[in-house]
Amino acid sequence: MIILRFIAKIIQVLRAGPSPSQIAGGFVLGMFLGMMPLANLFSLVIVLLIFVLNVNISAAILGWMAFTLFSYFLDPVFHNLGYALLANNELLKNLFTWFYNRPVIPLSKFNNTVVFGSFIFSIILASPVYFSFKKAVVLYRSTIDKRIRNLKIVHAVQSNRAYLYYRKIRNLGD
Amino acid sequence: MPNTNGSEKKTTEKQVSVKKTSFLRRKGLLTLLILFISIILCSILLSDKFIEHRLESRLSLGVGAKVEIDNFSFSLIGLNVGWKRLQITDPENTKKNLIETGVAEFDLAVEPLFYGKVVIDKIKLENLQNGTERESDGSLSKSQKAESEKPGILDEAAQNISKELSGSTGIDFSRMDGKIDINGVIDALEIKTFSRMNELKNSVNSKAAGWENEFKALSGIKDKADEIKNKAGSLKFENLNNVSGFIQSANTLKAVRAEILSLKTEFEDKKTAFAGDVNLLKSGISSIDDWIKEDIKTAGSKANLPDFDAKNIAGMLFGEKIKEYINDGFKYFDLARNYYEKFSPASKVESPERFTGQDISFRNDKAWPGFWLKHISVSGLTTSAEKSNGIFLSGNIFDISSNQKKTGKPSVINLSGGKTNGRSYDLKMLLDYTADNSTEEVSVNISGISLNNTSLWNNSLLPEGISRGTLDVLSNVLISNGEINGNIKFTGETLNFIFNSSKKLSLINKITEEVFKEAEKINVNISFKGKPDGLKLSIASNLDNIFSQKLKSALGREFEKQKNELEHKVRQKIEPEKQKAVSFLRSHMNNLTGRLSGTESLISADLDIINTKKLELEKQIDNVKNPLLKQALKAVKKTLKW
Numbered sequence: 001m002i003i004l005r006f007i008a009k010i011i012q013v014l015r016a017g018p019s020p021s022q023i024a025g026g027f028v029l030g031m032f033l034g035m036m037p038l039a040n041l042f043s044l045v046i047v048l049l050i051f052v053l054n055v056n057i058s059a060a061i062l063g064w065m066a067f068t069l070f071s072y073f074l075d076p077v078f079h080n081l082g083y084a085l086l087a088n089n090e091l092l093k094n095l096f097t098w099f100y101n102r103p104v105i106p107l108s109k110f111n112n113t114v115v116f117g118s119f120i121f122s123i124i125l126a127s128p129v130y131f132s133f134k135k136a137v138v139l140y141r142s143t144i145d146k147r148i149r150n151l152k153i154v155h156a157v158q159s160n161r162a163y164l165y166y167r168k169i170r171n172l173g174d
Numbered sequence: 175m176p177n178t179n180g181s182e183k184k185t186t187e188k189q190v191s192v193k194k195t196s197f198l199r200r201k202g203l204l205t206l207l208i209l210f211i212s213i214i215l216c217s218i219l220l221s222d223k224f225i226e227h228r229l230e231s232r233l234s235l236g237v238g239a240k241v242e243i244d245n246f247s248f249s250l251i252g253l254n255v256g257w258k259r260l261q262i263t264d265p266e267n268t269k270k271n272l273i274e275t276g277v278a279e280f281d282l283a284v285e286p287l288f289y290g291k292v293v294i295d296k297i298k299l300e301n302l303q304n305g306t307e308r309e310s311d312g313s314l315s316k317s318q319k320a321e322s323e324k325p326g327i328l329d330e331a332a333q334n335i336s337k338e339l340s341g342s343t344g345i346d347f348s349r350m351d352g353k354i355d356i357n358g359v360i361d362a363l364e365i366k367t368f369s370r371m372n373e374l375k376n377s378v379n380s381k382a383a384g385w386e387n388e389f390k391a392l393s394g395i396k397d398k399a400d401e402i403k404n405k406a407g408s409l410k411f412e413n414l415n416n417v418s419g420f421i422q423s424a425n426t427l428k429a430v431r432a433e434i435l436s437l438k439t440e441f442e443d444k445k446t447a448f449a450g451d452v453n454l455l456k457s458g459i460s461s462i463d464d465w466i467k468e469d470i471k472t473a474g475s476k477a478n479l480p481d482f483d484a485k486n487i488a489g490m491l492f493g494e495k496i497k498e499y500i501n502d503g504f505k506y507f508d509l510a511r512n513y514y515e516k517f518s519p520a521s522k523v524e525s526p527e528r529f530t531g532q533d534i535s536f537r538n539d540k541a542w543p544g545f546w547l548k549h550i551s552v553s554g555l556t557t558s559a560e561k562s563n564g565i566f567l568s569g570n571i572f573d574i575s576s577n578q579k580k581t582g583k584p585s586v587i588n589l590s591g592g593k594t595n596g597r598s599y600d601l602k603m604l605l606d607y608t609a610d611n612s613t614e615e616v617s618v619n620i621s622g623i624s625l626n627n628t629s630l631w632n633n634s635l636l637p638e639g640i641s642r643g644t645l646d647v648l649s650n651v652l653i654s655n656g657e658i659n660g661n662i663k664f665t666g667e668t669l670n671f672i673f674n675s676s677k678k679l680s681l682i683n684k685i686t687e688e689v690f691k692e693a694e695k696i697n698v699n700i701s702f703k704g705k706p707d708g709l710k711l712s713i714a715s716n717l718d719n720i721f722s723q724k725l726k727s728a729l730g731r732e733f734e735k736q737k738n739e740l741e742h743k744v745r746q747k748i749e750p751e752k753q754k755a756v757s758f759l760r761s762h763m764n765n766l767t768g769r770l771s772g773t774e775s776l777i778s779a780d781l782d783i784i785n786t787k788k789l790e791l792e793k794q795i796d797n798v799k800n801p802l803l804k805q806a807l808k809a810v811k812k813t814l815k816w
Contacts, residue, residue, distance in 0.1 A: 037529045037530075037531070048206060050202075051199065051202035051203075051205055051206050052198060052199060052202050052203055052206065053197065053198060053199065053202075054196060054197055054198060054199045054202075071529075072528060075528050075529060076525070078531070079526060079531055079532065082531060083532065083534070086534040087534045093536070096536055097536045097537050100536040100537075101289075101536075101537075103285075103288035103289060104288050104289075106289045106290040106291075107288070107289075107290045109290075109533075111533055111534045111535070111536065112531045112532070112533050112534075113526075113531040113532045113533075113534065114526075114529060114530065114531030114532075115531060117531075
């Protein structure tokens, strides 16, 4: 039931309501959460940003769920990328040492290979994902949504008595 | 809203977007504030249980067995931490605790926390105990267990010591009452003296062939010496009355002397040439005795004559107990070392667990390691814990840290204590990983270990057990650069051994019973040095000497007699051939030395004759009355000075 309500919420968001920027922004922040391990300061900051910034939370959750799956398979890539940047990079060593000796920053666990590798990966993907998703939302609203509404199966479900009864009672408690 | 007039326009973002919204979400900010306040409240009210649970699961994984904390308290305001009881299960024996403490309290340093480091200045611990019984089994489920520890450096050392303690005593007790088959040994013995004597004889024979020519030369010298003797003997000076006569006689005497001296030189050369051969013959004669002794020794070893020099008697008696203490001691030492090894910086981990990654360290100017416990003050036994059967310890522990290279301080443990039954412990440990070459040192002294009703090694010759007695252990182990240097001394006092009185006692049983009844104090000293795989061990005990002396005095005479008989029979077999060989060598030696001395004495005699004739001539010169003649003959006399 919760999953169905969530999917319905997503469709509602895509159709109308928040702007594509808000949806795409939420999705990108969700992507950050999904890619990185949760137990560190980075993740906490991302969660705060989701709450504080005017981005769509449902899109953030969608982004988090979608990219968690990716991150499981990309974990070795994150580890190698993180190791290459943290341990094998003399140019950035002084910068990282400076960070390491500041208060609070070590709590972000930026010196962990997977945390840092996934963060950098997410930064790289942030722009393309944002603009792509934004464009996808616009496309959905302008063309795809109309086509879906005109599908025969949708008409069939919407004219079904059970569905009509459901629509009557679903907002009773509001 | 979508365009409904039918014309195909490219829908833009602006057409599908709705009303403008602010950048920040006010509801979100409010929600966060409420959440923040809730977290603070929860952390004040509920954090204790949460942290207690987290600590227990983390520490359990690290130790490999259950860690339980009772009444954990954490205050966010002053960062005070404390508990009423801590139990760390012994991974080797999950029914007992490795460490159990009473009340503890300490403060966390604030500043390091902002850097993700945990630094504690001082912990006060009460009732630190070791080996207490647990109420439930402390083993973890299979999924929770950490990976098994690799064998420690001291495991190999402990195995070597165990092997040595189980080693032979050097005494074959089964032979103590037996006899030696002397004739069988003699018959089977390959006597090397015979072949050696034959070799020597052959060598002498081949040299003898060359001697004949030399003997001919010696004969020539002898003949010349005789000739010179006659010549010198024929010189007469009584009728000399003129200078020319005297001069002629003096010249003749000098010429004869020169001849005999030349002959002497020739003879000395021959003598030197023969000297080597004479030495060969002499050494050959003395070597025969050495060869015979060697054959007697071989016969002795074939007869398997028992050796009365006992070693490792104490190892045989107390070996199992000693092994137990050594293994336990080394096990705890290795435990401490293994935890430190976990924190040493590692190279790249190729495949870490999912979402775990690897932490890369950078230079930390604050010099805080991830975890640093500067001082633990341990108080001793309190009345509430009197009934426990564990070991109570008190003292101080300094600088337990996850990275000593950052703190620059080694970990030091100084604890002492005991059990309620009177046993006392003293533990000093130093773990120094501040430099690349680590140094670890541990000193453990235990006194008053009761040996009452202890069973011993199952050996029919030795005591069955100890009814009464105490054991003290003094040990010191140093590991530096992978090399171990240690010493463990066990001293058993006021010992009373139990013997099986129903057994019929053989001679050896009686001896061992005497030995143990007389030994009130037994000490075993184990020293070891070197790398674990090539450890050099030395085990000494006063029991070995006592045992050897008793054995020798009781059984030594009997076996000494058999040993002498064996030697006599070997000599009997060799003696006839020895006499032949010696006689052969002596005859050649006598021949050589006889000829040499005969010729040498002839030459000496000739020289004596010449000296006598010289004196005669000088006397004759002195007897001349004519002063003018006498004056002239002074010069002649001068030429006779040699």
